[in-house]
Amino acid sequence: MAKHFHLNTPLLESLSMTKYVGTSVYLKMENSQPSGSFKIRGIGHLCQQLAKQSKGVVCSSGGNAGMAAAYAARKMGVPATIVVPSSSPQLVVQRLQDQGATVKITGRVWDDANAEALRLAETEGLTYVPPFDHPLLWQGHACMITEVAASLGPGVKPGAVLLSVGGGGLLCGVIQGLKDVGWTDVPIVAMETVGADCFNAAVKAGRLVTLDDITSEAKCLGAKTVCKKAFEYSQSSELTIISELVTDQQALCAVQTFLDEERVLVEMACGAALAAVYSGLIRGLQDEGRLPTLLGPLLVIVCGGSSVDMEQLTHLKHKLQT
Known part of the structure; x- marks a missing residue:
């Protein structure tokens, strides 16, 4: 286990x-x-189930889901890309980078960032980590x-x-x-x-x-x-x-x-x-x-x-x- x-x-x-x-x-x-x-409870569980052999994970999040995905990915030794909307505080971007994640700023609200995360999962073969659903x-x-x-x-x-x-x-x-x-x-x-x-x-x-x-x-x-x-x-x-x-x-x-x-x-x-x-x-x-x-x-x-x-x-x- x-x-x-x-x-x-x-x-x-x-x-x-x-x-x-x-x-x-x-x-x-x-x-x-x-x-x-x-968030680390669910996202950690999902990453352990789905991302073991992954080229990397991608998550759309204005904050906490992204932090959890970046943390889990770092612990698993897989790369993480976190897509955040422009409304996210600079503090969040910095903390995500401190976890070793690549941060991409897209759109104004979470829904915009999520569309980009889904696109990246598709085009780059990354494991998509949904923030809540x-x-x-x-x-x-x-x-x-x-x-x-x-x-x-x-x-x-x-x-x-x-x-x-x-x-x-x-x-x-x-x-x-x-x-x-x-x-x-x-x-x-x-x-x-x-x-x-x-x-x-x-x-x-x-x-x-x-x-x-x-x-x-x-x-x-x-x-x-x-x-x-x-x-x-x-x-x-x-x-x-x-x-x-x-x-x-x-x-x-x-x-x-x-x-x-x-x-x-x-x-x-x-x-x-x-x-x-x-x-x-x-x-x-x-x-x-x-x-x-x-x-x-x-x-x-x-x-x-x-x-x-x-x-x-x-x-x-x-x-x-x-």
């Missing part, structure tokens, strides 16, 4: 977040993965829930799971994980920012929707269309998935509060999930009867993010305060 590229991450109880929600809050600290986010990715991500079940111990299960949605890979992985441990009755609160809300738009429309543009600053949530599997899950009567939105300001405020209270810096995409606690949204869902008033422990997936530093945080504060 090949060694995994991901770590079994800490599950930490947050007393400060517990005060906001009134029930115990557990943080699955995916920000501590070697590539900076949960592949069963092997979801299978890899699912193990985080198995870890949570082991950490909480027998007889304890979350009252709800709170996570961010970009393209839907994390959501699909978490659902797969909940199935694996027999927790399909646990509701999921799926968070997005206004302007990067392809999942919420699909849930509202009752069909897949392609956004005209990504206007949110949470660039790592920036897929214009959510993956089909995530949408199908939202329509399933066996699962409870509550799709909610916060503003960029709320997500940024959550990032700052999390930094102050937990001493951890995450990116805006992760802040979308944290904002559900800090902005009172979880309490609101309880008041509306959409989550139980007596809620079991809340499991928050701290998905992390490698495209943030203090300079980027300051830049976002100036930009969003106007």
